[in-house]
Amino acid sequence: MNNYTDILFEISRSGRTAYSLPKRDVPTISLEEKFSKVHLREEAAKLPEISELQLMRHYTALSNKNFGIENGFYPLGSCTMKYNPKINEDVARYRGFTNIHPLQTTRTLQGALRLMYELQEDLKVVSGMDAISLQPAAGAQGEWAGLMIIKAYHEKNEDLKTRRKILVPDSAHGTNPASAVIAGFDVVEIPSNEDGTVDLAALKQAVGEDTAGLMLTNPNTLGIFEKDILEMADIIHGVGGLLYYDGANLNAIMGITTPGAMGFDIVHLNLHKSFSTPHGGGGPGSGPVGVKAYLEPYLPIPRIEKTGNGFELNSNYPLSIGRVKGYFGNFGVNVRAYTYIRTMGARGLRKASESAVLHANYLRKRLEPYYDSPYKQVSKHEFVLSGNRQKKLGVRTVDIAKRLLDFGYYAPTIYFPLIVEECLMIEPTETESKETLDEFADAMIQIAKEVEDTPELVTGAPHHTSVKRLDEVTAARKPIVRFE
């Protein structure tokens, strides 16, 4: 099956179809007459013409060249590639959820509104916030919404003109500085100290009356808990700034602590990470934004509210940042997250975090003799290794990642965070068994030995995939982005 290389347009033959439209039961009008004032297509769009079985074979063959969680272990750091439960998929397909229109009257959407309201209530508990909006479609949009709240808040206080700076640690996700810039802020990068946490002295030096806020992931992208968080919160609040929590790494702390308890004012959560909704090959996700009570008036509108008469929409929030996404956000994704929370309950969520952290520490312990481990303190849900030792033998981290594909694993996140040389960032998640962790560790150890004994085996990897290493340089230099 790996030999299948056809593109849809190559198997297309004029006259084949794979559709069945409703029978025409109304008159056919004259297009030329009706559309005389505008333009009709001169040339039909060249969509492929194939039969239904050909279509299914094509996509089945493509799926066989794609690696998902059910194909094997997916230790992609900061992405929380946990199992995506089947029941979530089943319920999200109920026609009472899929076949409803977002602009129907609220009277006809009570089930959907109730589900969203209850999910907001659950996420308030999990994040320690006082109010949630489900509108943002993904983490980056949640970040942006949060930053727009920071902006609106300072504007209300009439000091936005001077508060132009968002502080971002050098270990932060790339979306953090990018979101800050498109919200109109300047970014100040705060260095990490040798423990891998924010350098408090540098932070103190960087803050001032121009500070709009700090964006922080905790545990951070090195998998380390920022234990000085309360002091950091004091520093930021002390100068009138707000504290923003990037929820990408929430899977480490559910039931143990909350961003609210840590002193954060604004949070976004990635429901496609901690709450088990599938990543879909890059999306759709869902990135709800949550705030403390004093920032509630700034949340996106409309808000979903419970009244004596059922659930209603309320857009009467003059201080709101407005609308960030169409309709209610990614409702179908939110149905899955709600289903997950109802499956796990409070104890289940805590157990998930405990196991995620146990697994990360266990895997790290097994790998530390073979790879450089730059940080010594306990890990949370993920950890980083460095391929520096292997680099000295002529093998780069990217080679190790490619070799892992031959063993039937997806690769860890590599070369991120940027502050670790030859970085491998590994997040095993709670849904993997100890046997899987051990087998993966054995593979990593074997690769470390191959680096010493047969390095060309590693630098030439992958050997068993449908294509070998791809020429990304030519792809970028002479882009071909559609079939010609």
Place this chain on the structure above:
Amino acid sequence: MTNEFRYLPDTEQDIAEMMKTLEIDSIEELFQDIPEPIRLKEEFTLPDALSETALTTHMRQLATENVNTDDASIFLGAGTYDHYIPSVVDHVISRSEFYTAYTPYQPEVSQGELQAIFEFQTMITELTGMEAANSSLYDGFTSLGEAASLAVTTTKRSKIAVSKGIHPQGREILKAISTGREFELVELSLTADITDLSHLKETIDEHTAAVVVQYPNFLGSVEDLKAIKEITAAQKALLIVMANPLALGLLEAPGKLGADIVVGDMQPLGLSMSAGGPHCGYFTVNKKHMRKIPGRIIGQTTDKEGKRGFVMTLQTREQHIRREKATSNMSSNQALNALASAVCMAALGKEGIQEIARLNVDKADYLANQLKNKGVPIYNQAPFFNEFVVRLNRPVSEINTSLLDKGIIGGYDLEPEYGIKNAMLLCVTDQRTKEEIDNLVSALEEFIHE
């Protein structure tokens, strides 16, 4: 003891062995780095965990509390549509190799998705008449916001002229984005149902980065893009068109009429309405702007043995490389929904896309004619696709309540945003039968002007 959580495989023995390797006596020790004052003293207060059976019952109950398209005939469109979705669509996107994968960072084991998205990019550029597409963005409105931002960056001008024919939510999102990126929005008024060309001419100047119109517009009418382009080009501003991709089965591709950026939502092609999300924004440009596109782009290349393959390309634009210098903060996209739309477009093919567009036109026309015959004034003066505006004798909300009792979900109330009294935006898709349309006409009879 057996584990009560079916997603968590650790047995007591597994835990004991891992703790032994870590030389710890309790799981608590792994959390000692979290300061005592912020550790929760009690379990979360959440509803009890449910068995699969109980959960199914609960979720069915919630689903039943909504009125769905099986319960009522829907004539509501306004940006989200009840169209035919070929059965194959859900079968393809239900393959876990697709839906459980992450962004294709390791292309050697992600060729399936990469190729499928490459094919998606090809099909959507065929429809829009443009040269390059990205792999998708959150929704059509987000694409619109990114298009406006691209125009501001590229032209180094600060003003975006937005037609009132753009979906109200699209305009709301543009407003939020312009507050963030700090550019100016000006509104272009309508002559009855299409963008007012003389107002356009008066409004735009050398500071205008782009003119933004919808095709067909929010009132259902088809804008004269060629005329709009002429006026726009005279000021060297870009023309951004938000187009319904299904309508492009029939209407001339905006790219052929001079559009610089064509964006929109794939929802009409293969995506369920799902209360408004997840849908899927598309973003297409000509090669000139290709290196400024937000989000992921899939490109064709070869492997070291010369075999054709696909990768994410032009990544130096992106936030994970460029951080604060990136052109956009887009990270995740709607890849699975782009795949669904690709399957739908492949199933419809060259003929089907024209036929489905045709069916929509004919059915909408039939309803309009039936109403016209009853004396209902049709507000649209320009040709419309599958939506049009009627004026009735009572407030729309009141009429919709009455329609719902007859098993009909009525149209969109235009009065609040457009100030047209008692104006309802009606939509007829391929899914409505003649019988349903006739029923709507009878149900509306009591709301017709004398």
